[in-house]
Amino acid sequence: MKNFFDSDLWWSFTRSPVTMISAVTAFVCIAGAVLAPLLAPHNPFDLASLQLMDAFKPPAWTGEGDATYPLGTDDQGRDVLSAIMYGARVSLLVGFCAVLFSTTLGVALGLLAGYLGGRVDAVLMRIADIQLTFPSILVALLVDGVVRAALPRDVHDQIAIFVVIFAIGISNWPQFARTVRGSTLVERNKEYVQAARVIGLSPLRIMRSHVLPNVLGPVLVIATLNLGFAILAEATLSFLGVGVPPTQPSLGTLIRIGNDFLFSGEWWITIFPGVALIVMVLSVNLLGDWLRDALNPKLR
Amino acid sequence: MLRRMLCRAAVVAALGLGLGAAAAEARTVRWSASGDPNTMDPHSQNVGTVTMVLQQIYDPLISRKPDLSLEPGLATEWRQVEPSRWRFTLRQGVRFHEGEAFTSDDVVFSITRALQPTSNFGIFVDTIDRAEAVDAHTVDIITKAPDPILPNKLASVFMMSRSWSERNNAARPQNTRQREEMHTVRNTNGTGAFRLQSREPDVRTVLVRNNDWWGWREPQNRGNVTEIVYRPIASDATRVAALLSGEIDFVLDPPLQDLNRLRNAQGLRVLEGPEVRTLFIAFDTYRDELLYSDVRGRNPFRDLRVRQALYQAIDIQAIHRTTMRGQSVVTGTLFPEQVQGYAREEDVRLPFDANRARALLAEAGFPNGFEVTLDCSNNRYINDEQICQAIAAMWTRIGVRTRLNAMPLGPFFAKIQRDDTSVYMLGWGVPTLDALYSFQSLLATRNGAQGDGIWNYGRYSNPAMDALIQRMKVETGDQRQATIREALRLYRQDLPHIPLHHQMIPWALRANIQMPHTANNQPYFRWAVVN
Amino acid sequence: MFAFIVSRILQALPVMLTVSLISFAMFAYVGDPVAIMLGQDFTEAQRQALVQQLGLDQPFFVQFATFLGNAVQGEFGLSYRLSRPVAELIAERAPATLELALCAAFIALAVGVPMGVYTGLYRHSWLSRFFLTFSLIGVSLPTFLIGILLILTFSVWLGWLPSFGRGDVARLGWWSTGFLSWSGIKALILPAITLGLFQLTLIMRLVRSEMLEVLRTDYIKFARARGLPNRMVHFGHALKNTLVPVITIAGLQLGAIIAFAIVTETVFQWPGMGLLFIQSVGAADIPVMAAYLMLIAAVFVTINLIVDLLYYAVDPRLRIGRGGGH
Numbered sequence A: 001m002k003n004f005f006d007s008d009l010w011w012s013f014t015r016s017p018v019t020m021i022s023a024v025t026a027f028v029c030i031a032g033a034v035l036a037p038l039l040a041p042h043n044p045f046d047l048a049s050l051q052l053m054d055a056f057k058p059p060a061w062t063g064e065g066d067a068t069y070p071l072g073t074d075d076q077g078r079d080v081l082s083a084i085m086y087g088a089r090v091s092l093l094v095g096f097c098a099v100l101f102s103t104t105l106g107v108a109l110g111l112l113a114g115y116l117g118g119r120v121d122a123v124l125m126r127i128a129d130i131q132l133t134f135p136s137i138l139v140a141l142l143v144d145g146v147v148r149a150a151l152p153r154d155v156h157d158q159i160a161i162f163v164v165i166f167a168i169g170i171s172n173w174p175q176f177a178r179t180v181r182g183s184t185l186v187e188r189n190k191e192y193v194q195a196a197r198v199i200g201l202s203p204l205r206i207m208r209s210h211v212l213p214n215v216l217g218p219v220l221v222i223a224t225l226n227l228g229f230a231i232l233a234e235a236t237l238s239f240l241g242v243g244v245p246p247t248q249p250s251l252g253t254l255i256r257i258g259n260d261f262l263f264s265g266e267w268w269i270t271i272f273p274g275v276a277l278i279v280m281v282l283s284v285n286l287l288g289d290w291l292r293d294a295l296n297p298k299l300r
Numbered sequence B: 001m002l003r004r005m006l007c008r009a010a011v012v013a014a015l016g017l018g019l020g021a022a023a024a025e026a027r028t029v030r031w032s033a034s035g036d037p038n039t040m041d042p043h044s045q046n047v048g049t050v051t052m053v054l055q056q057i058y059d060p061l062i063s064r065k066p067d068l069s070l071e072p073g074l075a076t077e078w079r080q081v082e083p084s085r086w087r088f089t090l091r092q093g094v095r096f097h098e099g100e101a102f103t104s105d106d107v108v109f110s111i112t113r114a115l116q117p118t119s120n121f122g123i124f125v126d127t128i129d130r131a132e133a134v135d136a137h138t139v140d141i142i143t144k145a146p147d148p149i150l151p152n153k154l155a156s157v158f159m160m161s162r163s164w165s166e167r168n169n170a171a172r173p174q175n176t177r178q179r180e181e182m183h184t185v186r187n188t189n190g191t192g193a194f195r196l197q198s199r200e201p202d203v204r205t206v207l208v209r210n211n212d213w214w215g216w217r218e219p220q221n222r223g224n225v226t227e228i229v230y231r232p233i234a235s236d237a238t239r240v241a242a243l244l245s246g247e248i249d250f251v252l253d254p255p256l257q258d259l260n261r262l263r264n265a266q267g268l269r270v271l272e273g274p275e276v277r278t279l280f281i282a283f284d285t286y287r288d289e290l291l292y293s294d295v296r297g298r299n300p301f302r303d304l305r306v307r308q309a310l311y312q313a314i315d316i317q318a319i320h321r322t323t324m325r326g327q328s329v330v331t332g333t334l335f336p337e338q339v340q341g342y343a344r345e346e347d348v349r350l351p352f353d354a355n356r357a358r359a360l361l362a363e364a365g366f367p368n369g370f371e372v373t374l375d376c377s378n379n380r381y382i383n384d385e386q387i388c389q390a391i392a393a394m395w396t397r398i399g400v401r402t403r404l405n406a407m408p409l410g411p412f413f414a415k416i417q418r419d420d421t422s423v424y425m426l427g428w429g430v431p432t433l434d435a436l437y438s439f440q441s442l443l444a445t446r447n448g449a450q451g452d453g454i455w456n457y458g459r460y461s462n463p464a465m466d467a468l469i470q471r472m473k474v475e476t477g478d479q480r481q482a483t484i485r486e487a488l489r490l491y492r493q494d495l496p497h498i499p500l501h502h503q504m505i506p507w508a509l510r511a512n513i514q515m516p517h518t519a520n521n522q523p524y525f526r527w528a529v530v531n
Numbered sequence C: 001m002f003a004f005i006v007s008r009i010l011q012a013l014p015v016m017l018t019v020s021l022i023s024f025a026m027f028a029y030v031g032d033p034v035a036i037m038l039g040q041d042f043t044e045a046q047r048q049a050l051v052q053q054l055g056l057d058q059p060f061f062v063q064f065a066t067f068l069g070n071a072v073q074g075e076f077g078l079s080y081r082l083s084r085p086v087a088e089l090i091a092e093r094a095p096a097t098l099e100l101a102l103c104a105a106f107i108a109l110a111v112g113v114p115m116g117v118y119t120g121l122y123r124h125s126w127l128s129r130f131f132l133t134f135s136l137i138g139v140s141l142p143t144f145l146i147g148i149l150l151i152l153t154f155s156v157w158l159g160w161l162p163s164f165g166r167g168d169v170a171r172l173g174w175w176s177t178g179f180l181s182w183s184g185i186k187a188l189i190l191p192a193i194t195l196g197l198f199q200l201t202l203i204m205r206l207v208r209s210e211m212l213e214v215l216r217t218d219y220i221k222f223a224r225a226r227g228l229p230n231r232m233v234h235f236g237h238a239l240k241n242t243l244v245p246v247i248t249i250a251g252l253q254l255g256a257i258i259a260f261a262i263v264t265e266t267v268f269q270w271p272g273m274g275l276l277f278i279q280s281v282g283a284a285d286i287p288v289m290a291a292y293l294m295l296i297a298a299v300f301v302t303i304n305l306i307v308d309l310l311y312y313a314v315d316p317r318l319r320i321g322r323g324g325g326h
Helices: A004-006 A008-015 A019-034 A081-116 A116-131 A136-150 A153-170 A173-188 A191-198 A203-240 A252-259 A268-295 B002-025 B048-057 B104-115 B150-154 B161-165 B237-244 B255-265 B304-312 B316-323 B354-363 B385-398 B409-417 B435-442 B463-475 B477-494 C002-028 C035-036 C044-053 C060-072 C084-120 C127-140 C141-155 C180-217 C218-225 C230-268 C273-282 C287-313
Strands: B026-034 B062-064 B068-074 B077-080 B084-092 B129-136 B138-143 B192-199 B204-209 B226-229 B268-271 B273-285 B329-330 B370-377 B402-408 B423-428 B496-506 B509-510 C168-170 C176-177
Touching: A004 B255, A008 A019, A008 A268, A019 A081, A019 A268, A019 B329, A081 A116, A081 A153, A081 A173, A081 A252, A081 A268, A116 A173, A136 A153, A136 A203, A153 A173, A153 A203, A173 A203, A173 A252, A191 A203, A203 A268, A203 B048, A203 B077, A203 C127, A203 C141, A252 A268, A252 C141, A268 C127, A268 C273, B048 B192, B048 B204, B068 B077, B068 C176, B084 B104, B104 B129, B104 B138, B104 C002, B138 B150, B138 C127, B161 B192, B161 B304, B161 C273, B226 C218, B237 B255, B255 B268, B273 B385, B304 B496, B316 B329, B316 B496, B370 B385, B370 B409, B385 B402, B385 C060, B402 B409, B435 B463, B463 B477, C002 C060, C002 C273, C002 C287, C060 C287, C084 C127, C084 C176, C084 C180, C084 C230, C084 C273, C084 C287, C127 C180, C141 C180, C141 C230, C230 C273, C230 C287, C273 C287
Parallel strands: B026 B226, B370 B402, B370 B423
Antiparallel strands: B062 B068, B077 B084, B084 B138, B129 B138, B192 B204, B204 B226, B268 B509, B273 B423, B273 B496, B329 B496, C168 C176
16 A cells, blocks of 8 residues: 555646546545445335425425425436436446456457467457447447347346446457557567466466556556446437336436426436536546556656 | 608508518418328328328318317218218319319229228228219218218318329328339328428428318418428427427427426417327236236236226326326326217216225235336327326335336337237327227227227226127217216226326417317318418 | 458458348347337238238248348338338438538547647647546537537527528439538538537547657657757648548548437437438338448448558558568
8 A cells, every 4th residue: 555655646646636636526426326325315216205296396405495305306206316326326337347348358359369469369350440440339229229129128128237238348348459459469579478488387377467467557547438438328328218227217317318308497307417427427537537647657 | 851751661661561472472380290200191091190291281071170070071061861871962173282173983982092901091981881972073981880970980081082093003002011112102182271392201391382272262261371391300309499499380299398488488389278188007907817917826907906996096186287297187087078978977086095095905915015017108198108107106105016117109009919018008099089989999898890999908808898889889869878978987987997187288389370279189270370 | 452452341241241130130129110000090900911011920030031132232122111212211311411420520620630739739738728628528428418508508598500400401413412501501510519529529639649649759859850940840740640540530430420420310300311210210110220220331341441441551561461460
């Protein structure tokens, strides 16, 4: 731990107020989302607790509002703040898992391609090339559609969240694979790796203990930046109505629903989830940006 | 000085005249709704979005007034000469847009065309055996059995030209199978008040006034619109924005939550009115075990007490005030008062009473409730998904843990039409404005006969109800009224459905457009006056 | 060169085949076109007849083979929803989407490149920071929200620009264009900005980082050492060198723009292919959806090919042999 505080990273962190603010914001968002069942004033998924007569209550400070609903209620009488906290949970879960999925896949394939080279490399990189040209949203639409077609609706609703994770994750792995492959190519030819090879270490071991640690920096940067994209991709899919089922609304779903009330004066139903989404993605992106600059002394 | 003033007055007068003349030349109404008609064929699709454009172009034999009562259309008179034979006297001197004279031969052709298997208008002509031309301007329509409400049905059947249709290979209604598209998908030739000028699907459909229309001679058709431009906008928010910013003059289906804003907007107004469409919840009362429930070995919905419990668990006033923003007519019966056969004494709801509901459930052997899935559309009726969400919450509160399965109309109809449901919400419109249409489709036992029980997906079946429905088909006058009344009473006792409300269909339009609101949600631009 | 093109086309074929299989499989069971076509009233016999007529009672792979055979001939059948040939529908909508995409790409380049150059050259000026913050917000805002906010501001509050549609379009042969009328151009502004904003920020950041990279190279240092004026160094040497990757990315992003047009067209009711696609999804209009996805795949494959060829033309290292490390 002491090492960490002595590191360049920490030094650069303390030098950048924007980064500190965004780190705090991101932390608040994540904590609020993860601890939603403990912190949220209501449970928006408990149908039995919903009171239709409480619907469309404005935020508490506007006068007509109700102190039990700090940010007002939506069309079903759900507390907007609680819905945002639970929604952020879904958004973050999808975002993290999707990034984790594409990182794992991308790193593994990138290592493989870079280390083995030859045919494996050519094929993998060709696939990555082709997929990179397809926008992730379209890949996600396709994957989601195929699963939707293949499974009955009830089953689909239960696993919809995994489908979205898979759809977004699968569309982002080439970035990781390319970066890792590039770094691996460089590392592979370095003397210590050559030496390890000569003394007969297994390729797997070499990759794990020698090559992998050296490529983690850029991977971390891409992963952070990708988290923002993944959350936005989920929101867009949910906005188009093919994301997570409305029984587990994410921030994107909340915005889509609230969108209907934009002109009617009930702005809080869509504005607050929208702001929450933007703040969350923005703070994650700012952190990613800083991380990239900090890890790359040449100020890339 | 004086001269200058005179000059100015002259200029002002000239300008005023000029403006007046320009306004008289072009009175365009640009209007919008969420969907676009998918064909221009008058007998292919029995769907509101198609009819709302086609009824400006084509005329039926019998038209409707703003209150939807019947009035002469292409037929000036009609009477039942024999129990199964109606005689229609046709209007003289009517011409189609392309110049053909309208005669009895066209009527025979149009009725025959609507009877084709590729037609979607079977329900309006299913009792017809054939049509016969008596002379050039007299037609007999022979029914398979006496049909007292034939004129109501014929008000939905448009008249086409035989020579034009045959010349363009369109003697049968458009069939989606055909490799070449049909002429009638994009072209029209009616006798109506407007003719089709141009059409780009999903983008723009332009109709222009037919100055030769026979109806302009009638005093009630005071319309002065010269051009109607229809531009569908699927997104609610965008449609409202277009109305507010002046790009559109009239929105047929403004979202309920925006009504207040539209009412208060400068130069706009909202026409409120009911629709002849009733929303209800229907149960699977047929299976011995529900498909989507945790109850094994029995079907809770076959128990009247369970159905009543779910009925009394619904706080319909809360839905009316909040979800529908006051734009609904709460009901306890099958159809609204515009429908022939409506009885106010039978339009009484069971009161909302959650405690009573819990007691009934316990009495029926479900003190801890049970689980069930409610099937619902999410883009067919006004706020359908929100209504179902509210109901799911209300049922869950009395212990019936309800999972909501809300789908777009395509998959939703496909699912319930396979009887693949335990409980679902449906909205039923009554284009004939007669009780039989609802009873026959929704409550008759499905027996393979055309029309009987074809929308009865809970497979409710009661011989007493079936007997009453068969009587409705043939009886007339007070006797028929009494039969319908009895059926409505049985409906209240048996609770095959939980009635919810009749939809209201507000229209939003510019304040300078005068037009009557019609309960079939079909704007008639022949009555529209633009100031 | 020729062999290179041939090998790329051969690689593209399995892609196209996969996409066509997926696009067909994708929607084969999602919605039931029969229920939609039949409307509110019909009998079971009518339903069965229609199912048979549409070939929906055939096994999956028979349906797919039929589809593929026709697709190769450019024949996608009739739209279930509109009863018109799919190829014709798509041809009608393509100009709208392409004009929108090109405008968005133009905005992205015309604004993004100068902003990127500026932020690259003057890394620490307040304007650069402003641009960077702006770009981060741009990246963090979902497209649909941007569109809605623009409509709210410029159509409803200010009343300056139309909120939907293409305005008046002129026909030039089979192409329809909104460039020739004032209302057409006005209608283009908001959707093009909405669609272009994300790409704009992307290009700006890309140009910036490429500029930073290039400015560090020995080549620039030499140029400076030779006493060339800053202007000359920045635009003559540095910018020129950043342009190759920028053009590549911009080209590849053109595909992304066309795909993201789905969202923009939905918000603005822009009558392009994306809107047609979303409306077809709602109506389970399989022929249109399948054709659209195949078309998009073809566009991507083509763009990819062109970019590869450009690279080949620009970067001499590629010509020597494509094996090796990089």
